[in-house]
Amino acid sequence: MFVIDSKIKREIPLRNFLSSNVVAICFIFLLTLITLGVSAKEIERPSIWVKKSERPEILNKIQTEPWAKSLFEELKQRVEPIAALNKEDRLKPLKELPLIWNEDKSLAPILPHFRVKGGGSKEQLMLVIKALQDGVDCGVMYYLTQEEKYAACGADILNTYSNALIQMKVHKEGAMNSSWMFPGDHLYEARVIGAQLPIIYDFVYPYLKSGGKVYDLQSSSLVAFDFGQAQRVFKTYVWLALNKGLLDSNWPVLESSSLVHNILALDDPKEIAKKLPYYTHLDTKHQASLKTVAKKFENEGDIWPESFQYSKHVAAFSVYLMTLLDRYDPTLKLGQKYTNIPAAFTSYYDLQYPNNEYPYIGDGHRTYKPEYSALEMSLLLAKLNNNEKQINDFSNYLASSISAGAYDRGHLHNRSYGPSPYYTPLQLLWSVKEIQSTQKVDVAPPRPRTKRLEYAGMNIQRNVSKQNPVKNSLMAFVAGGSYIHGHASGMDMELYGQGHVLGIDGGKGTYRTPIHENYYRLFAAHNSVISNGASASSGDWINLGINRVQSVAMEPAAGEKGVSDKYSFNTSSFYDEFNKVAPANHLRTLALIKLSDTKGYYLDIFRAKSSHEQEFHDYVYHNIGDKVDITSGSKKVKLKADAQRYQAAAKTPWVKHKDYQHPGWHYFEQVKTATTSSQQYEATFTASKLSDESIAMRALIPAGLDIELTTVKAPKAYGASAPYNEKPLPTFVMRHQGETWSNPFTVAYESVTEGEDYAVTAIERLYGKGVFKGVKVNATVDGKSLTQYIIVQENSDDKYEDKKLGIYFEGQFGVITTDEQNKLIDMYIGNGNQLKFKQDSLTTYYKKSAYMKM
Known part of the structure; x- marks a missing residue:
């Protein structure tokens, strides 16, 4: 087959035409696509917390469930005062930030450095954190309502932070934990800054991509958003998480929300596919993967090995990211691979005293509030992975908590401006429509002995x-x-x-x-x-x-x-x-x-x-x-x-x-x-x-x-x-x-x-051949006297005998209780082989423990 070159009137083989002209045309076409920011596999956003396809179901939840409608209204009230399309009104929330202007007013203002000598104050830090949380809430409201005033609010905040960060030094050459806005504390920055920016980006992306403008502080005008600059910000936070953390602690988990969010905010699907394994299963010298973290949860009932407040954070943050990624990519099945991580929440309950306080170990606290958001996520994770046991466990506990008035699904959690990622809108976006228990259960089920x-x-x-x-x-x-x-x-x-x-x-x-x-x-x-x-x-x-x-x-x-x-x-x-x-x-x-x-x-x-x-x-x-x-x-x-x-x-x-x-x-x-x-x-x-x-x-x-x-x-x-x-x-x-x-x-x-009167009236030591063998305890209960012989020996095969009392015991721990006539009430072997009192005998077998009541 041939084509004709009209200028020189000669025949050219089609294969030559394809290898030259067509290739050139294709190259020009692809270059145009790249210039326009179009990709054959362009990511549809939002995609991190929710997808576009989920919106009708969430709106239906808001329309049909009173608790969801209440959450929506509360979320709306939080950001309604700062959501606007008017240029002057859009400036107001940005002016609340502790902006630092350069002498060259053509440059965008930056934000203070924090947690360093001469850095920003606690009050300024709260303003910086609050603005990002406002930005997330605005992004969620845009997703739900499609009203551009909310998108503009979130986009302006995103743009202001992106412009500020890009001018600040990244302390890549610094010591472990060096960072960016927080020069010596990436652990803190990852949670309060790094984790939030990608979420805002993900929600306002459709507005920005369709030509939505952002407020530019240095020019006091509305301008196009700089996507490339934002991508550099996200890549920087990914790099910091992978290279500035600390292993063998809870740091990798605390930093992982920033790591995962920023990876998923990348616009190149190949780059996401390359980087995401660094959370799921690949370790670096400074960042442990979920696979490595999960080794601390080897057995059901295990909890992260730190004092409880740190331990609970590890479980909650891990469940959050497992749920996020199992929703993002259902083939990962992280909840199926690491079932013992959400199971840790049952363990925390099993640790508590009868007054619901916790044992005090290490740098812990006495009380911790139930983390209902984490329990809701654990329920969702169980449903995503068809884990019937955990579906029942979490459904029953949440349903009983709601029934008892301990948990109200219809109120947003109070904001915290401490070092924690901001997840609050997920109360509305992720929570299952109805929580149904499989049985009637008490809000405080019995704990193990x-x-x-x-x-x-x-x-x-x-x-x-x-x-x-x-x-x-x-x-x-x-x-x-x-x-x-x-x-x-x-x-x-x-x-x-x-x-x-x-x-x-x-x-x-x-x-x-x-x-x-x-x-x-x-x-x-x-x-x-x-x-x-x-x-x-x-x-x-x-x-x-x-x-x-x-x-x-x-x-x-x-x-x-x-x-x-x-x-x-x-x-x-x-x-x-x-x-x-x-x-x-x-x-x-x-x-x-x-x-x-x-x-x-x-x-x-x-x-x-x-x-x-x-x-x-x-x-x-x-x-x-x-x-x-x-x-x-x-x-x-x-x-x-x-x-x-x-x-x-x-x-x-x-x-x-x-x-x-x-x-x-x-x-x-x-x-x-x-x-x-x-x-x-x-x-x-x-x-x-x-x-x-x-x-x-x-x-x-x-x-x-x-x-x-x-x-x-x-x-x-x-x-x-x-x-x-x-x-x-x-x-x-x-x-x-x-x-x-x-x-x-x-x-x-x-x-x-x-x-009240004390029951125990006297205690004396028991000896056998000059060696301590236990105690004799006298007590009065309900007006009746009783005597207990509590035998405590060093080893399970030690022997104690008192012929005068009529006692023989082979074992480590045993109890004999008699009434005021010295008649046997009961005998208990905690660990041992045989316990005798006069003519009565109690023998254990393979369990080494037994009880006999007369």
Whole structure:
């Protein structure tokens, strides 16, 4: 086949024509497409949070669901005052920003640097964050209403920030965490700046692409938006996330919203496909992928290994991004691959005390609000991945929360101007239309009797009362471990009673202050044992590393029902390896003993030994209250001022995040000590301001161990119930010279409310061949006397026999309860083989635990 060149009248083969002229024409055509910004695979926006195709369904939700209509109206009210098409009105919200003008007025103004010396103020930072949140809300309102005044609002904010950032230096050559508007804190900038800009861009893109103008501050006119400049901004934030983060912490998760949003804001689909794996499964030296993060959630029930506020953020942010990406690309199935991440929210619930407060570990807090947005996202994620169990779990919890009035879907969350990405409009955009529970469930379903939180070395025990469970239930934990924001606590303990955490951990102070570094994070702030006056930490996170508390034995085992609703115990061990004098071994047995539905007590038995020739051990216990009274045989014990007792630690060096003034007890004040004695003591803590009636916790210390008993005022505990979170913490310390392994520290704790009597009336030690074997406890319940023999041995195959009492036990922990006629009421084996009382015998088999009630 041929064509004719009309100028020279000659035949040209068609293949030559195609290889020259046609190719040239095609090149010119493609060049034109590129110039016009058109691509054969152009991304249809919005595409990050929602797609165009989803709009009718969301509008239907607004029209038919009162809660959704309410959210829409609230969202509209937030931005209505700043949404306008008039040029003068469009300037007003931009003028509220802390703009910095160049001497050359032809240049756009920039914004302050933050979190650096001489940088912007907190008030200015709030304005910068608020404007971006306004921009997101405006973008969402444009998507929903198609009214261009909302698009103009979001686009003007986007343009102002893009113009400012592009003139500011990116600190690529800086140290880890160097950044852009926040020169030394990418972690912060990623959340408050980087995460929001792409969302605004995604929503206002249709307006901009169709010729919508943006307000230009330097010319005071409406101009075309600079798409190329915006793309450079997004690429910069992607680069910062991949190159300026910190591994082995929660940083990768906190930075990932910025990473993912900015990747999805890129206009080149090939670039998105290339970069997105850096969130889903590829790591860099400075950024961990979801695949790596998920390894911390290996088992169902696992939570991120930091103090709880950081842990909860990791779960919430990860669920958010998994939901976002499973909506963006349903083939990813991230919710199917990493089901244990949303399952963590069940674990958080299972950690709580009966009054819904949390155990205090590390730099945590006592209370956390339920994260209903994260739970709604978890429900959506479960639906996207057909996870029926999680659909039921989250539906039931949310439905019961709504029914109980604890959760109102029809109100937007209050804005926060702290370091967090802004997701609030997703309450409307993503939340499922209806939440239906599969069964009638209580807003507070029963929690497991016991739980193990491995990274924190935590064993939780509960014995929940049916009658007024918040007041009468028992709950305690023993814990200790090394993790980010963890404390060098040793083998710590908290005790619950009368609706409050009474035996309390010291909590945390203000970061970077001497008392936080040298008291709150160290042994003396915790209900622990200090060996040789020198228990310390080394290595791991900021040199606060300690060995993890190990679970030796526990009944019920973690998550199981247990053989008795009256008794439970756990034995835990801790190796005080970094003790500055000599390492020490610690072994703690904590038992929960219920005498009736309203009466019960804790039994704490703490063994300690060290290779140091002149070893000594101090048992430390803090309890909220106005005071602590020390008595013996109903007589007040004489205490003498002992101001220098703990002050040697104050003379040791302190290098921030490196060397600490262990064990931290030089912060104790009003130190008073009794003479050494082996007599029985009672330490009674009284709190008159927790409620209309006083609440007391009494510690009964049986005779038989030589101790120096000291009372002190410890620094306030931030996790205490008000007003005691602002008051010094009454504390006692027992010191024994020598080991306490063969004859351990032993204390029975019981709490009461004013007008009630203590059930426990006496406690004494039991011995076998001169070795401690447990305690005999006398109690009175409902006017009836009873006696309990609680046998606590070091090993599960140890034997104890008292022929006079008629007791034989082979095992580690057992309880015999008799009435006032010495007739058997019940027997319990927590861990062991056989327990006998006179003619009655209880034998275990493969489970090593059993209960028998007469």
